[in-house]
Amino acid sequence: MRDIETAIAAARRAAAETVDAAVPATVEGRGPSASARPSMMTVMAQANLRPDRWLKVSEYGLFFGKEKSRLIPEIVVRIDLTEDVGFWVKEQVKFGNPAQYFSTYDGRSCDKGGAWESAVARAMAFDPEARPYVTVDVKAALAQPVRDRNGEPFDLPVDAVVGIALSYSGFFEWQAMFRSAVLRGLVREEGHRMVGDTALFRLRAKTIDNHVNTWGVIEFELLDGIAPASTS
DSSP: OHHHHHHHHHHHHHHHTTTTSOOOSOSTTOOSOOOOOOOHHHHHHHHHOOOSEEEEEETTEEEETTOTTSOBSOEEEEEEOSBTTTEEEEEEEEETTTTEEEEESSSSBOTTSSBHHHHHHHHHHHOTTOOOEEEEEEEEEESSOOBOTTSOBOSOOTTOEEEEEOOTTHHHHHHHHHHHHHHTTSEEEETTEEEEOEEEEEEEEEEEEOSSOEEEEEEEEEESSOOOOOOO
16 A cells, blocks of 8 residues: 555656646546647736735735735725736636645646646646636725724835735635626626726625635625726
8 A cells, every 4th residue: 555655646746847748638628738839818917917915815804915914904996897907817726735826818828837738737646636717817906095904004005006816716706796797887798808897896805614614705895986096
């Protein structure tokens, strides 16, 4: 039994070292991997989201970057609801402990380099339960100054860019909001692209408890009106 476990561990290490190697045809019903040459969609997606801070969430609340102890009750932001302008749809796979992530914006190339099919195979070599899922990256602009739960302000001006990379469960909150925005006429489909208005949102942390684990997701409350951009 120990020899089998050793062989499996060795195979996983080998797979991790060959992310760019050719991978046989199917991962979850996919066909052979297409060429992973760069695409403008991938380049633009990675170039446009260069936030001043990354907004994250735990079961305890919102926070910026690694400042987990400095929790934020809520943030009011403006988000352009036009696809590939205010948000980018991507496919992502999570694996390992601590968690690692591979993403693709075009379905062919991985944001960490190499072909997407090879990246998924590498993730599944580490964790056979790993599966790609759809989520989004969001680009938000602060509409109001931000303070932590003790009332202390952050050194971020109005209009500072906040990046949000949503988790698997966090995407369902975004999806529910987006459906509401469509029904309100704030988003329209033009060809194969979603074109929308810039809307005002209040972001808060929402705790999820499945009786085994507890975690947080970001709740998007769609507000009425648009906050003007700073003129300073």
